[in-house]
Amino acid sequence: MADFDYDLFVIGAGSGGVRAARVAAAHGAKVAVAEEHRIGGTCVIRGCVPKKLLVYGSHFAEDLEDAENYGWSFENATFDWNRLRDHVLHDVDRLNGLYEKTLESHGVERIMERAVVEGPHRVKLASGREITAKYILVAVGGWPFVPQFEGSEHCITSNEVFHLDKLPKRLVIAGAGYIALEFAGIFNALGCHVTVVNRSAVILRGYDESLRDRLLQITMSRGIEYKFNCPFNKIEKREDGALDVHLEGQDPLIADQVLVATGRKPNTDGLGLASAGIELGEKGEIAVDEHGMTSCDSIYAVGDVTDRIQLTPVAIREGQAFADTVFGGKPTTVDYNCVPSAVFSQPPLAGVGLTEGEARNTYGNIRVYSSDFRPMKNVFAKRQERGLYKLICEEPTGKVLGLHMIGPDAPEILQAAAIAVKAGLTKADFDATVALHPSMAEELVLMR
Numbered sequence: 024m025a026d027f028d029y030d031l032f033v034i035g036a037g038s039g040g041v042r043a044a045r046v047a048a049a050h051g052a053k054v055a056v057a058e059e060h061r062i063g064g065t066c067v068i069r070g071c072v073p074k075k076l077l078v079y080g081s082h083f084a085e086d087l088e089d090a091e092n093y094g095w096s097f098e099n100a101t102f103d104w105n106r107l108r109d110h111v112l113h114d115v116d117r118l119n120g121l122y123e124k125t126l127e128s129h130g131v132e133r134i135m136e137r138a139v140v141e142g143p144h145r146v147k148l149a150s151g152r153e154i155t156a157k158y159i160l161v162a163v164g165g166w167p168f169v170p171q172f173e174g175s176e177h178c179i180t181s182n183e184v185f186h187l188d189k190l191p192k193r194l195v196i197a198g199a200g201y202i203a204l205e206f207a208g209i210f211n212a213l214g215c216h217v218t219v220v221n222r223s224a225v226i227l228r229g230y231d232e233s234l235r236d237r238l239l240q241i242t243m244s245r246g247i248e249y250k251f252n253c254p255f256n257k258i259e260k261r262e263d264g265a266l267d268v269h270l271e272g273q274d275p276l277i278a279d280q281v282l283v284a285t286g287r288k289p290n291t292d293g294l295g296l297a298s299a300g301i302e303l304g305e306k307g308e309i310a311v312d313e314h315g316m317t318s319c320d321s322i323y324a325v326g327d328v329t330d331r332i333q334l335t336p337v338a339i340r341e342g343q344a345f346a347d348t349v350f351g352g353k354p355t356t357v358d359y360n361c362v363p364s365a366v367f368s369q370p371p372l373a374g375v376g377l378t379e380g381e382a383r384n385t386y387g388n389i390r391v392y393s394s395d396f397r398p399m400k401n402v403f404a405k406r407q408e409r410g411l412y413k414l415i416c417e418e419p420t421g422k423v424l425g426l427h428m429i430g431p432d433a434p435e436i437l438q439a440a441a442i443a444v445k446a447g448l449t450k451a452d453f454d455a456t457v458a459l460h461p462s463m464a465e466e467l468v469l470m471r
Protein backbone atom coordinates (compact mmCIF):
# COMPACT_ATOMS: atom_id res chain seq x y z
CA MET A 24 0.00 0.00 0.00
CA ALA A 25 2.80 2.34 0.84
CA ASP A 26 3.66 2.46 -2.84
CA PHE A 27 0.52 4.51 -3.51
CA ASP A 28 -0.73 7.83 -2.12
CA TYR A 29 -4.20 6.32 -1.61
CA ASP A 30 -5.85 2.91 -1.61
CA LEU A 31 -8.76 4.37 -3.55
CA PHE A 32 -9.13 7.53 -5.59
CA VAL A 33 -12.71 8.28 -6.61
CA ILE A 34 -13.40 10.67 -9.47
CA GLY A 35 -16.86 12.15 -9.02
CA ALA A 36 -18.75 12.74 -5.76
CA GLY A 37 -22.26 11.86 -6.84
CA SER A 38 -24.48 9.14 -5.44
CA GLY A 39 -22.31 6.22 -6.59
CA GLY A 40 -18.94 7.81 -5.85
CA VAL A 41 -19.86 9.02 -2.36
CA ARG A 42 -21.29 5.63 -1.37
CA ALA A 43 -18.22 3.80 -2.68
CA ALA A 44 -15.84 6.27 -1.00
CA ARG A 45 -17.41 6.12 2.42
CA VAL A 46 -17.91 2.34 2.46
CA ALA A 47 -14.35 1.72 1.26
CA ALA A 48 -13.12 4.07 4.01
CA ALA A 49 -15.25 2.21 6.56
CA HIS A 50 -13.55 -0.99 5.39
CA GLY A 51 -10.23 0.64 6.32
CA ALA A 52 -9.08 2.07 2.99
CA LYS A 53 -7.31 5.43 2.63
CA VAL A 54 -9.65 7.27 0.26
CA ALA A 55 -9.78 10.58 -1.60
CA VAL A 56 -12.55 11.84 -3.85
CA ALA A 57 -12.20 14.55 -6.49
CA GLU A 58 -15.19 16.63 -7.58
CA GLU A 59 -15.15 19.50 -10.07
CA HIS A 60 -18.67 20.81 -9.30
CA ARG A 61 -20.36 20.16 -5.96
CA ILE A 62 -20.50 17.15 -3.62
CA GLY A 63 -23.79 15.32 -4.17
CA GLY A 64 -23.80 14.97 -7.96
CA THR A 65 -26.75 15.17 -10.31
CA CYS A 66 -29.36 13.69 -7.98
CA VAL A 67 -28.78 16.09 -5.12
CA ILE A 68 -27.59 19.22 -6.90
CA ARG A 69 -29.49 19.34 -10.21
CA GLY A 70 -31.73 16.31 -10.46
CA CYS A 71 -34.02 14.11 -8.40
CA VAL A 72 -34.07 16.17 -5.20
CA PRO A 73 -34.68 19.72 -6.48
CA LYS A 74 -37.01 18.31 -9.17
CA LYS A 75 -39.14 16.52 -6.58
CA LEU A 76 -39.36 19.71 -4.51
CA LEU A 77 -40.58 21.57 -7.59
CA VAL A 78 -43.14 18.80 -8.17
CA TYR A 79 -44.39 19.28 -4.60
CA GLY A 80 -44.41 23.05 -5.02
CA SER A 81 -46.31 23.01 -8.29
CA HIS A 82 -48.79 20.39 -7.10
CA PHE A 83 -50.36 22.96 -4.80
CA ALA A 84 -52.07 24.38 -7.90
CA GLU A 85 -54.11 21.18 -8.20
CA ASP A 86 -54.59 20.86 -4.44
CA LEU A 87 -55.86 24.42 -4.13
CA GLU A 88 -58.24 23.89 -7.03
CA ASP A 89 -59.56 20.65 -5.54
CA ALA A 90 -59.80 22.17 -2.08
CA GLU A 91 -62.93 24.13 -3.10
CA ASN A 92 -65.13 21.04 -2.96
CA TYR A 93 -63.65 20.17 0.39
CA GLY A 94 -64.94 23.44 1.78
CA TRP A 95 -61.84 25.57 1.57
CA SER A 96 -61.51 28.86 -0.20
CA PHE A 97 -58.31 30.64 -0.93
CA GLU A 98 -59.08 34.02 -2.32
CA ASN A 99 -56.27 35.79 -4.12
CA ALA A 100 -53.89 32.86 -3.78
CA THR A 101 -50.63 33.85 -5.40
CA PHE A 102 -47.49 32.02 -6.39
CA ASP A 103 -43.95 33.35 -6.21
CA TRP A 104 -41.49 31.40 -8.40
CA ASN A 105 -38.46 33.13 -6.95
CA ARG A 106 -39.46 32.12 -3.42
CA LEU A 107 -39.94 28.47 -4.39
CA ARG A 108 -36.72 28.45 -6.45
CA ASP A 109 -34.67 29.96 -3.62
CA HIS A 110 -36.09 27.57 -1.01
CA VAL A 111 -35.30 24.65 -3.28
CA LEU A 112 -31.74 25.86 -3.87
CA HIS A 113 -31.36 26.41 -0.15
CA ASP A 114 -32.35 22.82 0.50
CA VAL A 115 -29.83 21.69 -2.09
CA ASP A 116 -27.17 23.58 -0.08
CA ARG A 117 -28.33 21.80 3.07
CA LEU A 118 -28.02 18.37 1.46
CA ASN A 119 -24.70 19.28 -0.11
CA GLY A 120 -23.48 20.09 3.41
CA LEU A 121 -24.73 16.73 4.72
CA TYR A 122 -22.91 14.88 1.95
CA GLU A 123 -19.72 16.77 2.76
CA LYS A 124 -20.08 15.86 6.43
CA THR A 125 -20.61 12.19 5.56
CA LEU A 126 -17.33 12.11 3.67
CA GLU A 127 -15.58 14.00 6.44
CA SER A 128 -16.87 11.73 9.20
CA HIS A 129 -15.62 8.70 7.29
CA GLY A 130 -12.17 10.23 6.87
CA VAL A 131 -12.48 10.61 3.09
CA GLU A 132 -10.35 13.44 1.75
CA ARG A 133 -12.24 15.85 -0.54
CA ILE A 134 -10.41 17.43 -3.44
CA MET A 135 -12.54 20.08 -5.11
CA GLU A 136 -11.06 20.08 -8.58
CA ARG A 137 -11.20 18.13 -11.80
CA ALA A 138 -9.16 14.93 -11.95
CA VAL A 139 -8.29 12.97 -15.06
CA VAL A 140 -6.82 9.50 -15.43
CA GLU A 141 -3.17 9.37 -16.44
CA GLY A 142 -2.56 5.64 -16.22
CA PRO A 143 -3.76 2.51 -14.39
CA HIS A 144 -2.76 3.95 -10.98
CA ARG A 145 -2.31 7.63 -11.65
CA VAL A 146 -4.57 10.69 -11.81
CA LYS A 147 -3.74 14.31 -12.49
CA LEU A 148 -5.62 17.20 -10.89
CA ALA A 149 -6.47 20.44 -12.69
CA SER A 150 -3.89 22.18 -10.48
CA GLY A 151 -1.21 19.93 -11.96
CA ARG A 152 -0.72 17.73 -8.88
CA GLU A 153 -0.28 14.05 -9.64
CA ILE A 154 -1.64 11.37 -7.35
CA THR A 155 -1.23 7.61 -7.29
CA ALA A 156 -3.78 5.10 -6.06
CA LYS A 157 -4.02 1.34 -5.90
CA TYR A 158 -7.54 1.58 -7.30
CA ILE A 159 -9.32 4.32 -9.21
CA LEU A 160 -13.11 4.51 -9.33
CA VAL A 161 -14.68 6.53 -12.12
CA ALA A 162 -18.07 7.78 -10.98
CA VAL A 163 -18.42 10.94 -13.04
CA GLY A 164 -22.05 10.40 -14.05
CA GLY A 165 -23.68 11.86 -17.13
CA TRP A 166 -24.37 15.25 -18.63
CA PRO A 167 -27.34 16.49 -20.68
CA PHE A 168 -27.03 15.64 -24.34
CA VAL A 169 -28.01 18.57 -26.59
CA PRO A 170 -28.48 17.79 -30.30
CA GLN A 171 -26.64 20.33 -32.44
CA PHE A 172 -28.75 22.54 -34.70
CA GLU A 173 -28.62 26.22 -35.59
CA GLY A 174 -29.43 28.22 -32.46
CA SER A 175 -29.16 25.27 -30.05
CA GLU A 176 -27.04 27.53 -27.82
CA HIS A 177 -30.25 29.41 -26.91
CA CYS A 178 -31.64 26.31 -25.17
CA ILE A 179 -31.38 25.44 -21.50
CA THR A 180 -31.04 21.95 -20.00
CA SER A 181 -32.01 20.42 -16.67
CA ASN A 182 -28.80 21.97 -15.30
CA GLU A 183 -30.10 25.51 -15.74
CA VAL A 184 -33.83 25.03 -15.25
CA PHE A 185 -33.58 25.19 -11.46
CA HIS A 186 -32.09 28.68 -11.65
CA LEU A 187 -34.55 30.55 -13.92
CA ASP A 188 -34.99 34.25 -13.07
CA LYS A 189 -38.66 34.07 -13.94
CA LEU A 190 -41.24 31.60 -15.12
CA PRO A 191 -41.40 31.34 -18.90
CA LYS A 192 -44.87 32.17 -20.21
CA ARG A 193 -44.27 29.84 -23.16
CA LEU A 194 -42.03 26.85 -22.66
CA VAL A 195 -41.05 24.42 -25.41
CA ILE A 196 -39.52 21.15 -24.26
CA ALA A 197 -37.49 18.99 -26.62
CA GLY A 198 -37.79 15.26 -25.86
CA ALA A 199 -40.57 13.23 -24.29
CA GLY A 200 -38.71 11.15 -21.71
CA TYR A 201 -38.41 11.42 -17.92
CA ILE A 202 -37.07 14.94 -17.67
CA ALA A 203 -39.37 16.35 -20.37
CA LEU A 204 -42.54 14.95 -18.83
CA GLU A 205 -41.60 15.86 -15.27
CA PHE A 206 -40.84 19.48 -16.14
CA ALA A 207 -43.85 19.68 -18.45
CA GLY A 208 -45.98 18.79 -15.41
CA ILE A 209 -44.22 21.28 -13.14
CA PHE A 210 -44.42 24.26 -15.49
CA ASN A 211 -47.92 23.45 -16.70
CA ALA A 212 -49.14 23.39 -13.09
CA LEU A 213 -47.40 26.72 -12.48
CA GLY A 214 -49.38 28.30 -15.30
CA CYS A 215 -46.88 28.25 -18.17
CA HIS A 216 -47.96 27.20 -21.64
CA VAL A 217 -45.99 24.03 -22.34
CA THR A 218 -45.38 22.35 -25.70
CA VAL A 219 -43.56 19.02 -25.71
CA VAL A 220 -41.82 18.26 -29.00
CA ASN A 221 -40.39 14.83 -29.73
CA ARG A 222 -38.46 13.42 -32.66
CA SER A 223 -40.61 10.26 -32.61
CA ALA A 224 -44.29 9.54 -32.01
CA VAL A 225 -44.04 8.30 -28.44
CA ILE A 226 -43.63 9.55 -24.91
CA LEU A 227 -41.71 7.69 -22.23
CA ARG A 228 -40.38 4.93 -24.44
CA GLY A 229 -40.00 1.76 -22.38
CA TYR A 230 -43.00 2.32 -20.10
CA ASP A 231 -46.19 0.31 -20.46
CA GLU A 232 -48.21 1.53 -23.42
CA SER A 233 -51.56 1.89 -21.68
CA LEU A 234 -50.03 4.05 -18.98
CA ARG A 235 -48.32 6.24 -21.54
CA ASP A 236 -51.62 6.69 -23.36
CA ARG A 237 -53.33 7.61 -20.11
CA LEU A 238 -50.65 10.16 -19.24
CA LEU A 239 -50.88 11.67 -22.70
CA GLN A 240 -54.64 11.96 -22.45
CA ILE A 241 -54.61 13.52 -18.97
CA THR A 242 -51.79 15.93 -19.62
CA MET A 243 -53.39 17.08 -22.90
CA SER A 244 -56.62 17.74 -21.04
CA ARG A 245 -54.57 19.80 -18.58
CA GLY A 246 -53.32 21.95 -21.44
CA ILE A 247 -49.94 20.51 -22.39
CA GLU A 248 -49.50 20.43 -26.17
CA TYR A 249 -47.56 17.73 -27.99
CA LYS A 250 -45.86 17.74 -31.34
CA PHE A 251 -44.58 14.40 -32.57
CA ASN A 252 -42.16 13.38 -35.33
CA CYS A 253 -40.72 16.90 -35.22
CA PRO A 254 -36.95 17.30 -35.24
CA PHE A 255 -35.73 20.84 -34.52
CA ASN A 256 -34.46 22.77 -37.54
CA LYS A 257 -33.26 25.95 -35.91
CA ILE A 258 -33.95 28.47 -33.17
CA GLU A 259 -33.76 32.20 -33.76
CA LYS A 260 -33.55 34.71 -30.94
CA ARG A 261 -35.50 37.94 -31.29
CA GLU A 262 -34.33 41.25 -29.91
CA ASP A 263 -36.77 41.00 -27.00
CA GLY A 264 -35.33 37.59 -26.09
CA ALA A 265 -38.25 35.52 -27.42
CA LEU A 266 -37.27 32.43 -29.40
CA ASP A 267 -38.64 31.34 -32.77
CA VAL A 268 -38.50 27.56 -32.79
CA HIS A 269 -38.47 26.08 -36.29
CA LEU A 270 -39.51 22.44 -36.49
CA GLU A 271 -39.49 20.13 -39.45
CA GLY A 272 -42.87 20.05 -41.20
CA GLN A 273 -44.59 22.35 -38.67
CA ASP A 274 -45.34 26.01 -38.22
CA PRO A 275 -42.73 27.70 -36.00
CA LEU A 276 -43.44 28.04 -32.28
CA ILE A 277 -42.65 31.08 -30.16
CA ALA A 278 -41.10 30.38 -26.79
CA ASP A 279 -39.60 32.25 -23.87
CA GLN A 280 -37.46 29.24 -22.99
CA VAL A 281 -36.59 26.00 -24.75
CA LEU A 282 -35.66 23.17 -22.42
CA VAL A 283 -33.75 20.35 -24.06
CA ALA A 284 -34.31 16.96 -22.41
CA THR A 285 -33.08 14.56 -25.05
CA GLY A 286 -31.16 12.13 -22.90
CA ARG A 287 -27.91 12.24 -20.96
CA LYS A 288 -24.52 11.06 -22.10
CA PRO A 289 -21.68 9.61 -20.01
CA ASN A 290 -19.30 12.30 -18.82
CA THR A 291 -16.12 10.73 -20.18
CA ASP A 292 -14.90 13.42 -22.61
CA GLY A 293 -11.30 14.34 -21.85
CA LEU A 294 -11.12 12.02 -18.86
CA GLY A 295 -7.92 10.35 -20.06
CA LEU A 296 -9.33 6.84 -19.95
CA ALA A 297 -7.41 5.80 -23.06
CA SER A 298 -4.18 6.32 -21.06
CA ALA A 299 -5.17 3.26 -19.03
CA GLY A 300 -6.27 1.30 -22.08
CA ILE A 301 -9.98 1.73 -21.35
CA GLU A 302 -12.18 1.70 -24.41
CA LEU A 303 -15.43 3.57 -24.53
CA GLY A 304 -18.75 2.54 -26.07
CA GLU A 305 -20.66 4.43 -28.75
CA LYS A 306 -22.12 6.98 -26.32
CA GLY A 307 -18.84 7.33 -24.42
CA GLU A 308 -19.88 4.83 -21.73
CA ILE A 309 -17.38 2.69 -19.85
CA ALA A 310 -17.87 -1.06 -20.19
CA VAL A 311 -17.53 -2.91 -16.88
CA ASP A 312 -17.90 -6.47 -15.59
CA GLU A 313 -20.38 -7.54 -12.92
CA HIS A 314 -18.16 -6.03 -10.19
CA GLY A 315 -17.72 -2.71 -11.98
CA MET A 316 -14.20 -3.54 -13.22
CA THR A 317 -13.18 -1.90 -16.51
CA SER A 318 -10.80 -3.45 -19.04
CA CYS A 319 -8.00 -2.15 -16.74
CA ASP A 320 -8.05 -4.22 -13.53
CA SER A 321 -7.16 -1.31 -11.21
CA ILE A 322 -9.88 0.98 -12.56
CA TYR A 323 -13.56 0.52 -11.81
CA ALA A 324 -16.65 2.50 -12.79
CA VAL A 325 -20.14 2.83 -11.32
CA GLY A 326 -23.29 4.80 -12.02
CA ASP A 327 -24.48 6.71 -15.07
CA VAL A 328 -21.01 6.74 -16.64
CA THR A 329 -21.51 3.04 -17.36
CA ASP A 330 -24.91 3.77 -18.98
CA ARG A 331 -26.70 0.73 -17.62
CA ILE A 332 -29.71 1.90 -15.61
CA GLN A 333 -29.47 5.67 -15.07
CA LEU A 334 -31.07 5.77 -11.62
CA THR A 335 -29.63 7.01 -8.31
CA PRO A 336 -30.47 3.94 -6.20
CA VAL A 337 -28.80 1.75 -8.83
CA ALA A 338 -25.61 3.86 -8.73
CA ILE A 339 -25.64 3.65 -4.93
CA ARG A 340 -25.91 -0.15 -5.07
CA GLU A 341 -23.11 -0.30 -7.61
CA GLY A 342 -20.91 1.89 -5.39
CA GLN A 343 -21.65 -0.29 -2.37
CA ALA A 344 -21.01 -3.52 -4.32
CA PHE A 345 -17.68 -2.17 -5.59
CA ALA A 346 -16.49 -1.19 -2.10
CA ASP A 347 -17.62 -4.47 -0.52
CA THR A 348 -15.97 -6.47 -3.30
CA VAL A 349 -12.64 -4.67 -3.45
CA PHE A 350 -12.17 -3.49 0.14
CA GLY A 351 -14.61 -5.56 2.20
CA GLY A 352 -13.55 -9.03 1.08
CA LYS A 353 -17.16 -9.74 0.11
CA PRO A 354 -17.60 -10.09 -3.65
CA THR A 355 -20.99 -8.57 -4.41
CA THR A 356 -22.93 -8.03 -7.60
CA VAL A 357 -25.97 -5.87 -8.27
CA ASP A 358 -29.22 -7.56 -9.26
CA TYR A 359 -30.75 -5.51 -12.08
CA ASN A 360 -33.91 -7.56 -12.21
CA CYS A 361 -37.15 -5.85 -11.17
CA VAL A 362 -35.73 -2.38 -10.54
CA PRO A 363 -38.73 -0.14 -9.86
CA SER A 364 -38.86 3.28 -11.47
CA ALA A 365 -41.20 6.24 -11.58
CA VAL A 366 -41.86 9.37 -13.58
CA PHE A 367 -42.90 12.27 -11.38
CA SER A 368 -45.23 13.64 -14.00
CA GLN A 369 -48.64 14.98 -12.96
CA PRO A 370 -50.18 12.49 -12.38
CA PRO A 371 -47.13 10.33 -11.72
CA LEU A 372 -46.59 6.86 -13.09
CA ALA A 373 -44.48 4.00 -11.86
CA GLY A 374 -43.59 0.48 -12.90
CA VAL A 375 -41.63 -2.62 -12.00
CA GLY A 376 -40.88 -5.71 -14.05
CA LEU A 377 -42.02 -6.41 -17.59
CA THR A 378 -44.49 -4.27 -19.50
CA GLU A 379 -47.39 -6.04 -21.21
CA GLY A 380 -45.56 -5.89 -24.55
CA GLU A 381 -42.29 -7.22 -23.13
CA ALA A 382 -44.08 -10.03 -21.28
CA ARG A 383 -45.97 -11.09 -24.42
CA ASN A 384 -42.76 -11.19 -26.42
CA THR A 385 -40.87 -13.09 -23.72
CA TYR A 386 -43.49 -15.44 -22.31
CA GLY A 387 -46.24 -15.57 -24.94
CA ASN A 388 -48.83 -16.93 -22.56
CA ILE A 389 -49.67 -14.14 -20.13
CA ARG A 390 -52.75 -12.67 -18.53
CA VAL A 391 -53.26 -9.00 -17.83
CA TYR A 392 -55.37 -7.83 -14.91
CA SER A 393 -56.24 -4.19 -14.56
CA SER A 394 -58.12 -1.65 -12.57
CA ASP A 395 -59.24 1.54 -14.31
CA PHE A 396 -60.71 3.66 -11.55
CA ARG A 397 -61.47 7.21 -10.56
CA PRO A 398 -59.80 7.84 -7.20
CA MET A 399 -62.31 8.84 -4.51
CA LYS A 400 -60.33 12.03 -3.96
CA ASN A 401 -60.83 12.96 -7.63
CA VAL A 402 -64.54 12.08 -7.65
CA PHE A 403 -65.18 14.36 -4.70
CA ALA A 404 -63.14 17.16 -6.26
CA LYS A 405 -65.06 16.70 -9.55
CA ARG A 406 -61.78 15.87 -11.26
CA GLN A 407 -62.42 13.48 -14.16
CA GLU A 408 -58.95 11.94 -14.21
CA ARG A 409 -58.78 8.17 -13.78
CA GLY A 410 -56.01 6.00 -12.41
CA LEU A 411 -54.91 2.80 -14.12
CA TYR A 412 -53.14 -0.17 -12.50
CA LYS A 413 -52.00 -3.22 -14.47
CA LEU A 414 -50.73 -6.54 -13.24
CA ILE A 415 -49.00 -8.67 -15.86
CA CYS A 416 -48.98 -12.37 -14.95
CA GLU A 417 -47.46 -15.49 -16.40
CA GLU A 418 -49.94 -18.25 -17.33
CA PRO A 419 -50.76 -20.69 -15.90
CA THR A 420 -48.65 -20.06 -12.75
CA GLY A 421 -50.05 -16.60 -12.09
CA LYS A 422 -46.56 -15.31 -11.24
CA VAL A 423 -46.55 -11.53 -11.40
CA LEU A 424 -44.12 -10.43 -14.10
CA GLY A 425 -44.85 -6.74 -13.99
CA LEU A 426 -46.85 -4.07 -12.21
CA HIS A 427 -47.58 -0.67 -13.72
CA MET A 428 -49.53 2.19 -12.23
CA ILE A 429 -50.58 5.74 -13.05
CA GLY A 430 -52.49 7.87 -10.60
CA PRO A 431 -52.01 9.94 -7.46
CA ASP A 432 -49.14 8.68 -5.32
CA ALA A 433 -48.37 5.84 -7.75
CA PRO A 434 -44.60 5.86 -6.95
CA GLU A 435 -45.27 5.64 -3.20
CA ILE A 436 -47.62 2.68 -3.65
CA LEU A 437 -45.47 0.94 -6.23
CA GLN A 438 -42.35 0.91 -4.04
CA ALA A 439 -44.14 -1.29 -1.49
CA ALA A 440 -45.76 -3.52 -4.11
CA ALA A 441 -42.41 -3.94 -5.90
CA ILE A 442 -41.28 -6.06 -2.94
CA ALA A 443 -43.98 -8.61 -3.80
CA VAL A 444 -43.09 -8.56 -7.49
CA LYS A 445 -39.38 -8.94 -6.74
CA ALA A 446 -40.19 -11.83 -4.38
CA GLY A 447 -41.91 -13.63 -7.26
CA LEU A 448 -45.40 -13.66 -5.74
CA THR A 449 -48.46 -14.66 -7.74
CA LYS A 450 -51.82 -13.12 -8.50
CA ALA A 451 -53.29 -15.53 -5.92
CA ASP A 452 -50.91 -14.10 -3.29
CA PHE A 453 -52.06 -10.59 -4.10
CA ASP A 454 -55.72 -11.69 -3.90
CA ALA A 455 -55.15 -13.48 -0.59
CA THR A 456 -54.33 -10.11 0.98
CA VAL A 457 -57.37 -8.33 2.39
CA ALA A 458 -57.98 -4.92 0.87
CA LEU A 459 -57.15 -1.85 2.94
CA HIS A 460 -60.26 0.25 2.52
CA PRO A 461 -60.72 2.97 1.45
CA SER A 462 -57.43 3.48 -0.35
CA MET A 463 -56.20 3.57 -3.92
CA ALA A 464 -53.68 0.85 -3.12
CA GLU A 465 -56.49 -1.63 -2.43
CA GLU A 466 -56.96 -1.85 -6.21
CA LEU A 467 -53.78 -3.96 -6.16
CA VAL A 468 -55.60 -6.85 -4.52
CA LEU A 469 -58.90 -6.39 -6.35
CA MET A 470 -57.82 -6.51 -9.97
CA ARG A 471 -59.89 -8.44 -12.47
Ligand code: NDP
Nearest residue numbers: 170198199200201202203222223228284285286287333365
Ligand atom coordinates in the same frame (compact mmCIF):
# COMPACT_ATOMS: atom_id res chain seq x y z
P1 NDP B 1 -34.87 9.91 -21.75
O1 NDP B 1 -34.00 8.85 -22.29
O2 NDP B 1 -35.87 9.56 -20.70
O3 NDP B 1 -35.68 10.58 -22.95
C1 NDP B 1 -35.00 11.15 -24.04
C2 NDP B 1 -35.98 11.77 -24.98
O4 NDP B 1 -35.26 12.51 -25.96
C3 NDP B 1 -36.83 10.77 -25.73
O5 NDP B 1 -38.11 11.29 -25.93
C4 NDP B 1 -36.06 10.59 -27.03
O6 NDP B 1 -36.90 10.29 -28.14
C5 NDP B 1 -35.48 11.97 -27.26
N1 NDP B 1 -34.19 11.93 -27.94
C6 NDP B 1 -33.17 11.08 -27.71
N2 NDP B 1 -32.14 11.35 -28.53
C7 NDP B 1 -32.51 12.39 -29.29
C8 NDP B 1 -31.88 13.10 -30.34
N3 NDP B 1 -30.65 12.79 -30.76
N4 NDP B 1 -32.56 14.12 -30.91
C9 NDP B 1 -33.80 14.44 -30.50
N5 NDP B 1 -34.46 13.78 -29.52
C10 NDP B 1 -33.81 12.76 -28.92
O7 NDP B 1 -33.88 11.06 -21.27
P2 NDP B 1 -34.03 12.26 -20.23
O8 NDP B 1 -33.06 13.29 -20.71
O9 NDP B 1 -35.43 12.63 -20.00
O10 NDP B 1 -33.47 11.62 -18.89
C11 NDP B 1 -32.19 11.00 -18.85
C12 NDP B 1 -32.18 9.87 -17.88
O11 NDP B 1 -32.19 10.38 -16.57
C13 NDP B 1 -33.39 8.97 -17.95
O12 NDP B 1 -33.23 7.96 -18.91
C14 NDP B 1 -33.50 8.42 -16.56
O13 NDP B 1 -32.75 7.25 -16.48
C15 NDP B 1 -32.89 9.51 -15.69
N6 NDP B 1 -33.96 10.25 -14.99
C16 NDP B 1 -34.74 9.57 -14.10
C17 NDP B 1 -35.76 10.20 -13.44
C18 NDP B 1 -36.62 9.44 -12.50
O14 NDP B 1 -36.20 8.36 -12.07
N7 NDP B 1 -37.82 9.91 -12.17
C19 NDP B 1 -36.04 11.62 -13.65
C20 NDP B 1 -35.17 12.24 -14.64
C21 NDP B 1 -34.18 11.56 -15.27
P3 NDP B 1 -37.48 8.83 -28.45
O15 NDP B 1 -38.73 8.73 -27.65
O16 NDP B 1 -37.72 8.85 -29.89
O17 NDP B 1 -36.44 7.86 -28.03
